[in-house]
Amino acid sequence: MKTxxxxxxxxxxxxxxxxxxxxxxxxxxxxxTNSAKFPNPDPSLDEFAAALNLLDSNLKLNDGGNNVKxxxxxxxxxxxxxxxxxxxxxxxxxxxxxxxxxxxxxxxNIDAVVHSIPLKTVIKRIVNxxxxxxxxxxxxxxxQADRYKVEVTTTPLDPKSFNLVINSVSRNNLEVPALVxxxxxxxxxxxxxxxxxxxxxxxxxxxxx
Numbered sequence: 001m002k003t004x005x006x007x008x009x010x011x012x013x014x015x016x017x018x019x020x021x022x023x024x025x026x027x028x029x030x031x032x033t034n035s036a037k038f039p040n041p042d043p044s045l046d047e048f049a050a051a052l053n054l055l056d057s058n059l060k061l062n063d064g065g066n067n068v069k070x071x072x073x074x075x076x077x078x079x080x081x082x083x084x085x086x087x088x089x090x091x092x093x094x095x096x097x098x099x100x101x102x103x104x105x106x107x108x109n110i111d112a113v114v115h116s117i118p119l120k121t122v123i124k125r126i127v128n129x130x131x132x133x134x135x136x137x138x139x140x141x142x143x144q145a146d147r148y149k150v151e152v153t154t155t156p157l158d159p160k161s162f163n164l165v166i167n168s169v170s171r172n173n174l175e176v177p178a179l180v181x182x183x184x185x186x187x188x189x190x191x192x193x194x195x196x197x198x199x200x201x202x203x204x205x206x207x208x209x
Contacts, residue, residue: 004096007106014080030105088146118198145191156186
């Protein structure tokens with residue numbers, strides 16, 4: 001019987017920014033070197049590299065000040081979230097093959113990470129998106145989540161009025177396009193994994209420009 005392996009991330013949190021940077025650098029190099037095995041990761045490797053460079057720069061500039069400490073903590077969390085996205089991606093590509101996992105820069109283990117349905121998502125903020133009349137949603141990371149979905153409505157007191165507009169994307173791609181200018185739209189987000197979807201966040205209103 002063939003043994004299935006799983007890519008694992010031996011970091012319990014983003015608190016050790018230097019370790020996050022080192023693991024991130026190893027994974028970035030490995031995914032780039034083996035791009036034929038790992039095509040089109042989401043988020044893109046260019047986005048990941050930019051986040052790593054920002055974290056690296058602030059670690060080098062760290063003077064003990066609170067502003068730099070806060071920046072390092074925020075950037076380390078961003079890189080850590082990218083690593084969790086890539087972890088799920090690598091496991092989907094490798095399908096239990098240890099050789100492929102080892103090409104990714106992640107460690108491999110015969111024990112899968114235990115997953116339960118994610119907890120309730122919390123929206124951090126909503127801002128204007130990259131295109132006209134769009135909205136970019138930022139949420140706090142949800143443990144054990146590898147995908148997110150968004151529903152919108154203009155009548156939030158009617159639960160049946162919410163419509164699905166984004167499904168199964170990474171936390172960094174929550175951008176709702178083609179909204180009606182100057183019309184308040186209410187949005188809610190849920191986090192999920194292979195075992196199902198967690199509860200939706202409280203809805204938050206936004207008026208697109």
